[in-house]
Amino acid sequence: MRRVVVTGLGALTPLGNTVQEYWEGLVAGRSGAAPITKFDASLFRTRFAAEVKGFDPENHMDRKEARKMDPYTHYAMVTAEEAFKDAGLEGLALNGERAGVIWGSGIGGMYTVYHEFKAFFEGDGTPKFNPFFVPKMISDIAAGLLSIRYGFHGPNYTTVSACASSNNAIIDAFNYIRWGVADLFITGGSEAAINEPGVAGFNAMKALSERNDDPSTASRPFDLDRDGFVLGEGGGALILESLDHALARGARIYAEIAGAGLSADAHHITAPHPEGLGATLVMKNALRDSGLGPADIDYINVHGTSTPLGDLSEIKAIQNVFGQDAYQLNVSSTKSMTGHLLGAAGAVEAIASIKAICEGIIPPTINHFTDDPAFDPGINLTFNQAQNRTVRAALSNTFGFGGHNTSVVFKAYRA
Template sequence: MELKRVVVTGLGALTPIGNNIQEYWNSLVNGVSGAAPITYYDTEKHKTKFACEVKNFNVEDFIDRKEARRMDKFAQYALVASDEAILDAGITADNVDKHRVGVIWGAGIGGLETFQEEVLYYAKGDGTPKFNPFFIPKMIADIAPAHISMKNGFMGPNYTTVSACASSANAMIDAFNYIRLGLCDVIISGGSEAAVTIAGMGGFNSMHALSTRNESPETASRPFDATRDGFVLGEGAGALVLEEYEHAKARGAKIYCEIGGGGMSSDAYHLTAPHPEGLGVIAVMKNCLRDARMNPEDIDHINTHGTSTPLGDVAELKAISAVFGDHAKNININSTKSMTGHLLGAAGGIEAIASILAIKHGIIPPTINHTVVDENINPDLNLTLNKAQKRDIKVAMSNTFGFGGHNACVLFKKIDA
């Protein structure tokens, strides 16, 4: 069976550093940090008092007030980002078969704010189980693609992948496979998350996973820096329209890039920590290269998982050195989490977009906030520190890993002329 080619024809973003694709890209290139003191609740008694929140966002500018009240923020973010991507792709009722258009979305947690509010409300009562009738439909992780599907009438495959911080990368790989197997023409994919809540921040703090650099939030996310002390929690959504190549050509769509392959693996090691030698990461990148039928020497750019945690950053860069050997020093490596923070289940979506735009514009966004060299990191690696670098990129990889040892890697390549 001959596999179909899959391309990206639309992008949408709602992030801590920009509420649409253009704003997001401008901030990435200019090294803008999205970290700031939390505005959603009183942080006086909290260990970490900052995060990467979505800013200047009024949901009623995009979604009817009544409908918005029936949606958790993670679903609101998904709908807004997907609307931008669908418009960008020029998808209409007249140029697609709605039965062959799907939505495969990623979310690591889902409606955490809704769950928190409902449980706290119940706890304040007399024990009578009084809950909002929209409690469950707002909370469940699969509801975001349902909203996207219902709004647009898409009747193809519709579900959510849940693999912690690898969720939206897994969603894209599933979408890629559905299309290249000829089962769909178009799939809206990506991910969303809205976990900047008392429960989300408190839970990650209890694990000692978050940075506590309260005196300087904007510099707290510092991947690969020797003084890194944990990740910065972010929120938002990234949406991509994946489409079969001939279908895209037939309707005259613009094409950002081609998806070359996808890889998955498991660490099979620890609930939250990566294997110290990055064995699962080595496997996932090799699997991705094999799927794309490419060699290590073909890769120009890697957008790393790079969360700014002491263990994770070292393990990933060890894995890159192991897979790419001498060629590793020729690859532009970066971590855009230094600017956006860690969007958990949405990370793969917005970082895939960053990789695709890097190919389109020939610019690698920087890894910001780097000041102190980590002696445990190979000094020959080009980590694209503190300033964007121009480069003609033919092939880029995006790495995304999740608690539980879930690893996903997606490869994007410049479309043939």
């Protein structure tokens, strides 16, 4: 099978609106959480989130275009554009038939659905749905619009697996390249669910932190007082290419994808398996696919959402898979800073993992105040401060409601 490399990155996150700003925020250990500005949340149980800041789609596209897209699609277009330019693809004569787009979104156009329904319910029953309602809402439209924008005629669709969505997108793109179906992909994911039903829905499940008096410390994975995740939003884009294609055009290579794993908990709609069964399987599968052993991995970017159960089962799974080698790892949850970007989490965390390899820096798990005795103190959870370390290979986990588990292994590129 062919080797697959990452040659371009784009990010729009609560920490910053480019990869550079995002990475600087991660290394500095900044929190992207703050009181909600997108709507009046005064009656909501959770009144803060990790919003994208200072973003205006009309700085990136004309108003007519912007108006026909849900925010999740704005995030897709803008991050893909950054990645495309970053990869040096602008102005190149690409073979569009060998280039594809696989994009992840857990929810799609929730903002659009909410506002169209609201207008209908507030009316007299006469349907006045906008003709762009359906094409704005559907969760595959970002992939479709990206293919139109770049003239990519290869495989094109969206992956939906809740919070694992964009890892599934990356894995599918990786597979199609290594199988020889296509040479280049725009992949990643985006999500824009900080709106009334998004916050209230996750609140009703008791999934969100309610630490309204101190939003910036609310996402505290592995801390004794963690009380749920912080809703985030944004997007992340990666350009994947076959190694041959990248070398032929003299591309700068960030990292190689070594392998990937997939599994299901087959246990509960939202609760993780208490012993981390699915998480154990997925990391084993990813290592086997990569041809790497536990001792070859230096960093795990965990799913680590700061929920009481999820964090626990994921560490159990790491100990199941890595055994004694778990004590040599750096583990961190960058969701302590970004919040949880849901379907975009896999993409932005892939970028964090790739940058960790390129820069030799492990981004921290911030907001650690009190040890939870449930966690083995021998595991280096990279609390509060970034750590310098040569990263040969990094494994990035994301898990989704429904029990979907995904892991991707990135490694330093060696000719």
